[in-house]
Amino acid sequence: MTTPTGDQALIKRINTAIVLEYILRGSPLSRAQISEQSGLNKATVSSLVQDLIDGSLVKEIGTGQSSGGRKPVMLEFIATSGYAIGIDLGVNYIRGVLTDLRGGIVAERTSSLHYPEPEVAVEQLCGCIEELMAEAPASPYGIVGIGVGVPGLVDESGVILFAPNLKWRDVPLQRQLAERFGLPVTIDNEANMGALGEQKYGAGRSINNLIYVSVGIGIGTGLILHKILYKGASGFSGEMGHLSVEAHGKNCTCGNRGCWEMYASEQALLEQASGLGFDSLESLLAAAAAGREDVLELFTGIGEYLGIGIANIVNVFNPDAVVIGNRMSQARPWLESVLRQTVVQRALGFHLRKVQLLFAELGERSSMMGAAEMAIAGFFTRVKSV
């Protein structure tokens, strides 16, 4: 066990990260303000800012307002000194985005995935990445990394162990992409990526403890605890779709019984809706918008079960917020009230005081933006440690 020890480089890393953080968040601001707010000495801030300027991450953008003395030189983060690629690999689509280092969208691509066989799909995915890379303007750091969200279990080394809806097993996607593009690649579950996306750019901005519930064909969850993605012992957790909410309910393919996703997912909705002659979420949304009573009842049922599961989550994690995302979040108008009611009824009062129930703000982009954020975060970790 070789613990990482402390030395002067560590101090500099820490303080550089602090300074950069202030500039990222509060820009435009001056060296004096950073020193004031952070507690670091003026000279220290000056020196670290100079390093950041030398590293093309920060620039001076002229002088600001004087408050009775010399005018401050305002600083700004150079978001365009590098670009990140975020991919959302879905069951029947591939969505990709090129962002600057602040998560600003520069280019976007969506395509249908007709052949989910690993070889074909990975090829299509690489094509998407190449197109996005071609869109990136010239910049000091170029493409800083690639993040990919996938609908399945991913291990620590970026191997997709199991993606039931794609019928993939043991696909070493991280290695494949890293070798092909020679860039840092991060692969993670779609729900984890979505959690990160919403926490950074969406409904859960700057919330420390957040649970993202991705309601699509199945139900996945991404846990951000103490600001960081929680992963279990094996690098994957949050399979809360398979939380049993009916101890002796329907058998699930996972081996358990009464799994949440058998009652509250898109799949569950479609099964119930087939009797009424519907075969897609979109058609049901249209019918609900048109006011069809029987369809509204279906959504009420789904909303109640969503609430049951969320109440469980609230009781277990006592999070600051729960964000509902992925396809089912489109049904917000017909889910929200029954969902809130159920959660209020079932969750412990002490927890309710704090928890917020939110719907994804990024919509279909949650996962993709989270993937880009992973790449950006990886880049920052690397620069800070130089």
Place this chain on the structure above:
Amino acid sequence: MTTPTGDQALIKRINTAIVLEYILRGSPLSRAQISEQSGLNKATVSSLVQDLIDGSLVKEIGTGQSSGGRKPVMLEFIATSGYAIGIDLGVNYIRGVLTDLRGGIVAERTSSLHYPEPEVAVEQLCGCIEELMAEAPASPYGIVGIGVGVPGLVDESGVILFAPNLKWRDVPLQRQLAERFGLPVTIDNEANMGALGEQKYGAGRSINNLIYVSVGIGIGTGLILHKILYKGASGFSGEMGHLSVEAHGKNCTCGNRGCWEMYASEQALLEQASGLGFDSLESLLAAAAAGREDVLELFTGIGEYLGIGIANIVNVFNPDAVVIGNRMSQARPWLESVLRQTVVQRALGFHLRKVQLLFAELGERSSMMGAAEMAIAGFFTRVKSV
């Protein structure tokens, strides 16, 4: 937002902590070994060890075996340079322990709690603490702190918000004890303390991600994630006793329905057993030991529901281990096989590869030892930051 910045003192704290950690874990060992294993320079280790010796935390205990050169001077942690007090405040008992800084038990006290009114009970608790303090040998640091585990919800500032079985509300125990004894006091939920106790001294030694399930009158859980106690947004989480396992099951006093603890706790067992003429866990254990079929069936039922909840926990957290503690752990012989079977059947296969199902090793001492550990950990945090 004033972020703690990095300076040389921080480095020294980090490295001192590392050196102390090596001595705590690997003693007896030499300066050279610490340097070798930690990567710190020999001179650095020498200097830090000297500080620790000056601070009465470490001593030299003579020379060790030579491996072809000068004999090493072996170092050892001085566990008796301070003492900690750990208290388990139960519904009808108070248990207390005096330990040295390594968690070695020096003295122990148990008494029945006849009058659970806050004033009386707190007085009795203080008496217990005083008796234990009197048992502590003279030492450089004296009593370094007091930890108390309680059966209820505790907020960040050590106020017992709600302890249903004691009928307490808003008791500021932390403040009361701190004022009375002038010592650092930590109050936390009994399950959190139990988790810590088992993780440090019991079945879960040095396991990073561990869920402790305290099965008593109710069910509480303590979550140790990434080596640290996880607490939710409000400072309390892990109310997994109120995880709903039957969406439309029995109404629980908490407002939810089908809560786990209504099916798998001591309370649930006793309710079912009242028809058979039993009124205590102890009598049921005796009957089970005597082989009474109907009682064995009861335990099988409880074991199954315990397994259902634990499978949920495993699916949600993917922990390294689940430790079952508190009173119900005494029924291990009649619970274990059905419990394992249920968990294997219901938890996702990927998670099962890693998770261990354990029973508490410290028995009734889990919570009390965790409380002592809290006090010790607090002490170390303080010394390291000087």
Place this chain on the structure above:
DNA sequence: AAAACTTAGTTTATTGAATAGACAAACTAA
């Protein structure tokens, strides 16, 4: 037993990061 090697721990000079305080630059107010 002497010489040669090994290992443990200390001493010394150096490096590098942060800092206090002095200072220069550039502004406002009166």
Place this chain on the structure above:
DNA sequence: TTAGTTTGTCTATTCAATAAACTAAGTTTT
């Protein structure tokens, strides 16, 4: 013009870690 303020840099100092030299105390080889 003068006094006071704010911004940012420069300088000397402090302090922790480190490499390398060194002392101390052993073992192995010849």
